[in-house]
Amino acid sequence: MLDLMKQRRSIRQYTKQDVSEEQVRQLLEAAMSAPSGSARDPWHFVIVRDAATREKLSATHTFSDMCAGAPVVIAVCGDEKVSDHWISDGAAATENLLLAATALGLGAVWVGIYPRAEREAHVRQVLSIPTNVRILCLIPVGHPGEEKPPRTRYNPDKVHAEKF
Numbered sequence: 001m002l003d004l005m006k007q008r009r010s011i012r013q014y015t016k017q018d019v020s021e022e023q024v025r026q027l028l029e030a031a032m033s034a035p036s037g038s039a040r041d042p043w044h045f046v047i048v049r050d051a052a053t054r055e056k057l058s059a060t061h062t063f064s065d066m067c068a069g070a071p072v073v074i075a076v077c078g079d080e081k082v083s084d085h086w087i088s089d090g091a092a093a094t095e096n097l098l099l100a101a102t103a104l105g106l107g108a109v110w111v112g113i114y115p116r117a118e119r120e121a122h123v124r125q126v127l128s129i130p131t132n133v134r135i136l137c138l139i140p141v142g143h144p145g146e147e148k149p150p151r152t153r154y155n156p157d158k159v160h161a162e163k164f
Contacts (some may be wrong), residue, residue, distance in 0.1 A: 006150040008099055011107025012066040014142030019072045023104055027074070027141065030100030034092035037085030043093050046075040046127050056126045057138060060119055064111045070140030075113075075123060077133045087114065090136040097139060107144035110137050 028045055034058050036042070048054055049072055057075075058068035067073045078086025094110060101108040113119045113135045123135045 003102055004099060006152050007050065008102040009148040009151070011142075011146060011148070012109050012131065012140075013142045013145035014066075014070050014107060014140070014143045017071070017143040019106060019141055019143070023106065023142075024072060024074075026104060027097050027100050027106075031076075031093040031097040031116040033050065034096045036089045036092070037083055039063065040083035040085070040089070042078045042080070042082035042086040043090055044077040044079065044133055048073040048075065048127070053126060057123065060111070060122050060126075060138070061116070064138060066109060066127070066140045067138060068146075069110065070142040070158075072137045072141045074141060075127055075129070076136045076139060077090075077129060078136060079133050081132050086134060087136065093135055094139065101139075101141055105143070106141055107146070108139050108141045110139060113137050 020044065024047060031045065032041070032043065048057065054070065054073050055068045057073055058065045060067070076090050078090045080086050083089060098108050100108065114125055114137070120135045123129065123138065129135060
């Protein structure tokens, strides 16, 4: 597991090979196995395969262009009426999904949406997401079209014993 964590990298280029329905299901099962405050599970996931819709998502902001080239984009959302912890629950689900993608030989990247209101408004409009459901991020997923070496960013200067 520790090796898998080091292998997980942000992949922004993808081959033309499709991501199967079974692989998407495995990604979602991993996401929904994340911890959730009071087991509220406030998350919702929108799976986008349509090329025209992925193209619209790629225009969300400067760093979302890879949505157009990925065969699947997953929008990670949270219902703030279900839980005040929708952000941390969604973040845990997102990390699980990213690790699962690596384990399946897929590439993925976290494209931040929250807390930028204009980004949420764009994605909400493109995907017809109700107003009580917030958008945490988009995750383009595909077979990697680039290779990156495993790494850690461990920095002992960021570790404090007993007190800061």
